[in-house]
Amino acid sequence: MTENLAGVAWLGTGLMGAPMACQLIKAGYRVVVWNRSLDKAKALLELGGDVAESAERAVAAADVVFTMLSDGETTAKVLGKLDYAGKTVVQMGTIGPRENQSIAKQIAASGGQYLEAPVLGSIPEAKSGKLIIMAGGKENVFEQVLPMLKCIGPEPRLVGNVGQASAMKLALNQLIASLTVSFSTSLAFAQEYGVNVEIFMQILRESALYAPTFDKKLAKMQTHDFHNPNFPTEHLIKDIKLFSREATQIDTGVLDELLRLYQSAQGSHMREDYSCVYEAVAKRV
């Protein structure tokens, strides 16, 4: 155990939160975890974490409070109206820029500091401490928690104020949503005409149109198996809605179509991988 490290509360040990909290435990931080479904938090006991039965108790014991919860409403509710005097809150889930700004005010009002630090990458990167971290907030707050962030991602970057990192994250997730639908549509069309999929992929890979995500999702689409998701469809739907809601100066018409397709796929695939949108696009192929 490394000595004199800050006490950490980790709120939310879902698919991403659990492996991310593990990185801090492995680095020697005293981590108290809390999760609504307590069994998921208890899984971290054997790795050396402590478990609190309420978020309040976890926060009371900590200098730095991390959140990795599903959405903005949940994050605001869980953080609640506790006393954050002298504490720093690091919000790492994907929530809206304005939601982050509102929570930052809530934390500041009780004497705390706030950093948004959404991540790009998924469960494999969370397990290996290789997430891409985009932070928004004050430089001194970023510097304070940088050693912790480096346990979770090798090169955390301060990209601006609170709201700007989450805007960047949503911009990138819009690409996830649209690239996956684009690829599904071209793949399904090629299949409709009996094109050999491997030759289609070979030519795509040689072209400027290729994105690595296509190969990552191809096997799932080909086998129609979307189990064991890294990123469940319900979260991508949340992000498409968030993008549309938070964008005020751009045409988001394409987002309406993306939402329609992901929603029509999610019926039986809510907690499955978002690449299940292929099922909605391909229909009978």
Ligand SMILES: NC(=O)c1ccc[n+]([C@@H]2O[C@H](COP(=O)([O-])OP(=O)(O)OC[C@H]3O[C@@H](n4cnc5c(N)ncnc54)[C@H](OP(=O)(O)O)[C@@H]3O)[C@@H](O)[C@H]2O)c1
């Ligand atoms: N999965 C990815 O690849 C990925 C990548 C980057 C960013 N993200 C973002 O990171 C965040 C977490 O994602 P995840 O994949 O870890 O999701 P997840 O497995 O669904 O975890 C969601 C977490 O939020 C908690 N939660 C949900 N509703 C709650 C409520 N009403 N009250 C208290 N706690 C509640 C869950 O508790 P329970 O366990 O009790 O349900 C769980 O701890 C999301 O914002 C997601 O968009 C995900």
